[in-house]
Amino acid sequence: MLELTGITAGYDRRDPVVRDVSLSVGHGEAVGLLGPSGCGKSTLARVAALLHRPDAGTMTLDGTVVRGWRHRAPQEQRTTVGVVFQQPRLSADPRLSLRELIAQPLRATGRRREVPGRVAELSSLVGLSAELLERRPHAVSDGQLQRACLARALVLRPKLLICDEMTAMLDASTTAALVAVVEAYRTESGAALLAVGHDRVLLERWCDRTVRWGERSVERVPVG
Incomplete structure (x- = not known):
């Protein structure tokens, strides 16, 4: 569904936030991306959501190589992805x-x-x-x-939902309610999920597998 290979990205080419990172999410799979604040998770999520063009690397979405980001991305690709950010008032x-x-x-x-x-x-x-x-x-x-x-992220029935620290500012009951909504949608649609966060317990309960932010790549976290 989503394949990120060798992604380097940031806001200053001389000092990228993300360096040579690779990550994959299969069709219908829920993957948690775990890492501390400031490590570059959100930048990678913005690349995956077609909102930030990387400086290097390739991205494949639903079997098609991505060649344009933001308004340059074809509408078919833009509507394939729904995204929810950490701070709703900024989005x-x-x-x-x-x-x-x-x-x-x-x-x-x-x-x-x-x-x-x-x-x-x-x-x-x-x-x-x-x-x-x-x-x-x-x-x-x-x-x-x-x-x-x-609801806005789901309105176009995306095949991939990206939740970038979606629950970080919410209380426990609202967190549980929104996670339940995401899972109900995924059950009905077969959509894939990339959940970004720093709460390992939540991600491991929510997702099929959890990966952690590595120095140069994203590596699998042993579970169990």
């Missing part, structure tokens, strides 16, 4: 209601007719009431906003 347009936030990818891809049914379905799945859907980000909690961001 949500403060001008939009939660309803509009969830619907945003559908409108952007010319699928406006699907908006009412899909938003109703996903808001129910993530636990957002009709009243909350009309609020803007400043008028809801971090947990409620993250529920909307997860």
Whole structure:
């Protein structure tokens, strides 16, 4: 499903954050990427989500080599991946209601007719009431906003979901609820998952396998 090979990436070519890293996620597989804050996990996740072009290395997504990132990526590849970030307030347009936030990818891809049914379905799945859907980000909690961001990530039915520290700012009950939503979606769709975090217990319970951040590559963590 996802194959990252020899990825080097960062924001200054003279001092990359990620150096020669390789990682794979199979079809329908849930992989946890474990590492401390600041090690480069989120940069690698942004590469995998087609949001950051690497300086070197190759990426294959659903059998096709990726040759463009961000707006240069074909729509078919962009819609293959859904992503949820750690800080929902940095990834949500403060001008939009939660309803509009969830619907945003559908409108952007010319699928406006699907908006009412899909938003109703996903808001129910993530636990957002009709009243909350009309609020803007400043008028809801971090947990409620993250529920909307997860619904937005699922609205185009991605084949790969990337959760980059999705639960780091949430309490235990909201964490459990959102993990359950992800697993319900994966059971129904067969989607793959890349879950990035520093909570080894959560990742090992959630994922089929967990890998840890190495000095030059991502290595498997022994389990058991």
